[in-house]
Amino acid sequence: MNKFVVSSSPHIANRRTVSGIMQEVLIALLPAVIASVYFFGFYALFLELLCVGSAIGAEALYNKVMKREQTIKDCSAAVTGLLLALNLPATVPFYVPIIGSAFAIVFVKMLFGGIGKNFANPAITGRVFLLLAWGALMTKPWGSPIHWSDGGAFYYFRCILKGNSAIQDVAAVTTATPLSSLTQGGYAGKDLLKMFLGATGGSLGETSALALLIGGVYLIVRRIIDWRVPVTFVGTVALFALIYGGANGDALGYILPSVLGGGLLLGAFFMATDYSTSPNTKTGLVVFAFGCGLITSLIRFYGSYPEGVSFAILLMNILTPYIDKAFKMHPFGYVKQKAGGQKK
Numbered sequence: 001m002n003k004f005v006v007s008s009s010p011h012i013a014n015r016r017t018v019s020g021i022m023q024e025v026l027i028a029l030l031p032a033v034i035a036s037v038y039f040f041g042f043y044a045l046f047l048e049l050l051c052v053g054s055a056i057g058a059e060a061l062y063n064k065v066m067k068r069e070q071t072i073k074d075c076s077a078a079v080t081g082l083l084l085a086l087n088l089p090a091t092v093p094f095y096v097p098i099i100g101s102a103f104a105i106v107f108v109k110m111l112f113g114g115i116g117k118n119f120a121n122p123a124i125t126g127r128v129f130l131l132l133a134w135g136a137l138m139t140k141p142w143g144s145p146i147h148w149s150d151g152g153a154f155y156y157f158r159c160i161l162k163g164n165s166a167i168q169d170v171a172a173v174t175t176a177t178p179l180s181s182l183t184q185g186g187y188a189g190k191d192l193l194k195m196f197l198g199a200t201g202g203s204l205g206e207t208s209a210l211a212l213l214i215g216g217v218y219l220i221v222r223r224i225i226d227w228r229v230p231v232t233f234v235g236t237v238a239l240f241a242l243i244y245g246g247a248n249g250d251a252l253g254y255i256l257p258s259v260l261g262g263g264l265l266l267g268a269f270f271m272a273t274d275y276s277t278s279p280n281t282k283t284g285l286v287v288f289a290f291g292c293g294l295i296t297s298l299i300r301f302y303g304s305y306p307e308g309v310s311f312a313i314l315l316m317n318i319l320t321p322y323i324d325k326a327f328k329m330h331p332f333g334y335v336k337q338k339a340g341g342q343k344k
Helices: 018-040 042-065 076-086 095-112 122-133 135-139 149-161 178-183 192-197 209-221 228-247 255-260 264-271 282-302 309-326
Strands: none
Touching (some): 018 042, 042 149, 076 122, 076 264, 095 122, 122 135, 122 264, 122 309, 192 209, 192 255, 209 264, 255 264, 264 282, 264 309, 282 309
8 A cells, every 4th residue: 555645845846956956057157168268278277176166165164164064065166166267357366266266155155054045146246246356357457368379378377477467467468348348339240250259358258158058058958047037137138238229329239249248148047047046936037137137238338337247136136035025926725815805
């Protein structure tokens, strides 16, 4: 005779685990990692490994000091470290990813109780912290893609190891990001193929739209993320680029540069979709993603800083509890009542 066990919720509906989901995200980020090494050399890989190692080490050390169970096996620290690394330019010194990763893990994740309890995406908050702490290193200069001939793969290594400021060392090869030129009205419609492939200046993981799209589609197909977030986020930015471009006499010329340039695709596919810091309902996700796109567009086109993805996601992370409250889920069997107390 079969035994039926009755228990309280939550009931597990599939076999996915936290570590399994995080491993899927790491797999999806591999194309961006490969592209970053191809365009910026082995120093990019060094920064990525340093970020991941620092994040894992910070979480392990925190758990040891606080006498908590070790949680590094869930791979969430590795995801945070890699995402933060992909938000860094190839010109930052080695101490920047170490401090940024430690801040993201300890102050944004672990002090709030660990994975699932953090109020904001740790990688996003870590990047914003680094922008405030080392604004010059994080925004100027942006490294240009390297040439693999004549030892170019180690160019940024040599610049950093000279012991001088990274800004001074790479001044001869740095370039403006596509978004910087776009907001000045000088990039629309130019070099779109380079932007799509990644042969432009920018952070390690944001330059190659192709690599990010491959990873993003993988996550959607594997049902790791909800497609509503990236589609709404990117669509909102495209819409406002159309409006802004129309006001400047080039309605269509601003759309693709706005979508392909900067950290939009990296943020839309990999950071705005974070389970812990995004709403729980489908309607809430759409509202959340629209807010991200709106704030990103306002900062890009009307702010003093050319990129606004990080700030947009962080601000909407803070508003997530209010979105959940406005679009809260009803329990199974819920029947709405009229004002007079009668059930509808």
